[in-house]
Amino acid sequence: MIKRAKNILFLGLLISFSLKAQHNTHDYRNEQLDKVITAFRLPPAQGAIEFEDLDKDGDPDLMKYSLPNGINVIWIDDDDDMTTTDLEGDMDNDCLLVDLNQDGKFGSEKDLNIDWSDEDGDGMADVQCIVDNGFINQKGKWTSHYIWFIDNDKDGVLGYINWDNFLFEGWDHEGKANFFTDYNGMSTMLKVHISTWNLEQLEYNWENPFLFYDHDDDGLTEMAIRVVDEPLPYTDKADDLKSWSFSKKISYVQMTFDMDNDSEPANELDYDMSLKFMNGKGYDYTDQIHEYKNIEGLAAADYLFDDPRWRHTKKLVYPDHKAAYTLTFDRGDWGSCWFVFDEDDDCHRWERVEFYDNKDPFKIGAKKGGLDHNPQADPAGDRGEWDEDFSGSGQLYISPMDGRLHLLGAETGYWRIDQNATYYQGWQGWRGPNLQPEDFDKAEPNLFGTMKYEDLDNNGYMDFISMDMDGDHIFEHTVSLLDLGLDDRGDVFNPARMEYADYRKAYEQMADKMWQNALDGIEKAKKHGLNTAWYSHLMHPRSSREKYNHGYWLSFYLYKDFLAVAEYRNDNQFKIKIQKAYFSSDWKNAW
Secondary structure, three states: HHHHHHHHHHHHHHHHHHHHHHHOOOOOOOOOOOOOOOOOOOOOOOEEEEOOOOOOOOOOOOOEEEOOOOEEEEEEOOOOOOOOOOOOOOOEEEEEEEEEOOOOEEEEEOOEEEEEOOOOOOOOOOOEEEEEOOOOOOOOOOOOOOEEEEOOOOOOOOOEEEEOOOOOOOOOOOOOOOOOOOOOOOEEEEEEEEOOOEEEOOOOEEEEEEEEOOOOOOOOOOOOEEEEOOOOEOOOOOOOOOOOEOOEEOOOOEEEEOOOOOOOOOOOOOEEEEEEEEEEOOEEOOOOEEOOOOOOOOHOOOOOOOHHHHOOOOOOOOOOHHHHHHHHHOOOOEEEEEEEEEEEOOOOOOOOOOOOOOOOOOOOOOOOOEOOOOOOOOOEEEEEEEEOOOOOOEEEOOOOOOOOOOEOOEEEEEEOOOOOOOOOOOOOOOOOOOOOOOHHOOOOOOOOEEEEEEEOOOOOOOOOEEEOOOOOOOEEEEOOOOOHHHHHHOOEEOOOOOOOHHHHHHHHHHHHHHHHHHHHHHHHHHHOOOOOOHHHHHHOOOHHHHHHHHHHHHHHHHHHHHHHHHHHHOOHHHHHHHHHHOOOOOOOOOO
């Protein structure tokens, strides 16, 4: 028995060593891959705790101690409730300073500062500021964070710090999309990857803001808007560190929607469609001022910071949940609109369904010049459309050619087919070495079908479809709605007059009509003696999503079966009838 136990232990060690050896052959950025237990808190004090009374009122204002790893921290008591028996600061109105590079400074280069503010006096922080500094001589972007989180739904969740490496890790999560950072529910994030001392004004931001909407109060997100004020190079003769200034104009807006509201535990984020407005003058938002009464810090502690300005911020300027959507349409001056729909329903990204680029439909891979040139885009499975002259004003319509939502005014569109979501798109999508746990064995398709949509008569509605359904990069089948005598127009939806409930209604309308048309196709097929039992798997939809998806594919298979009959009979007139029925989404009244 002892020998057998030793053998089992030895085998376990071999397996463990083998797995670790295999894992170490890759250089993955995400440290979740190496974690056993997630540390959700700052480690406790190691050794003595020192207190300092800055304002000489008899109680401490600073708490200083070392962590088990030797890093020193300071807590600033901004609400004057610290006592000498405390073991750490509080997370309602205090500020934490971490001397990450252990140079004896706490608010300087490569240090981490986190500030909490309780605005309504209920003892819970409503606002959190994370300042993750870069090097003092680094004036560029992407090496630091200046972030504000606002907890609109009062769930206590704000930004997440990986306390093993003391870095903001906004992408860490459990399961598919249960993020530790507050992307679920109703929340606000303002973020720029520039150190504060390089910014002219700290009331403004780059992602200004990133808004998450919980329209049904279920703690999950049904809609998100990313509003961007792109920073511009800036020169200050009095301070050569200041190198960036915000334009105070929103230069582009991205919005995304969970059209069927099917998010739930274990499927926390499930966006279906995104719109992007850009290439215009945007809009001025300097009147979108938000005053905060408690985010200003203790002035006596300013000496701890190379740039204490963010500690004295009393207002932030950004369009909030009520204003951001409306201002996009009421004030926005846009030159183009992009659209993407997640046809294989595999997107669990926290930001949005990511956009395809209007590039080569057959080239695949990040930065390879294809539709998925954008590294965050799904390699296959999404449908992208582009209105480059904004002739459609960002409006949508349900096309008779396929029963789906399309972008009004789009000149071109492509659907890269991943019928069964074989190539899963996780939250991140940065394909390459920066993988996440769900992407550990990520593969990209070598073979995929492609559909191209064009508006050849320039009336704003797609009327010409090209199909490559065997993946050979040749469109072997084309159909013109105009040549068939079909109307290319459909029901129009204007986002400027829509609320989230209207997007839900549009999806339900689309899914119901698509499913009913498929049922009509089944009846038509039976009358013609076609065996529809082949498609039993598609005939029992259990959700709106399955009505939408199964209805589309069931109708497509019937279309192909009818065409096979027409070819067998050499009946060109029947073939035309079939095409008219299929591309008008009307099997019932076709013949």
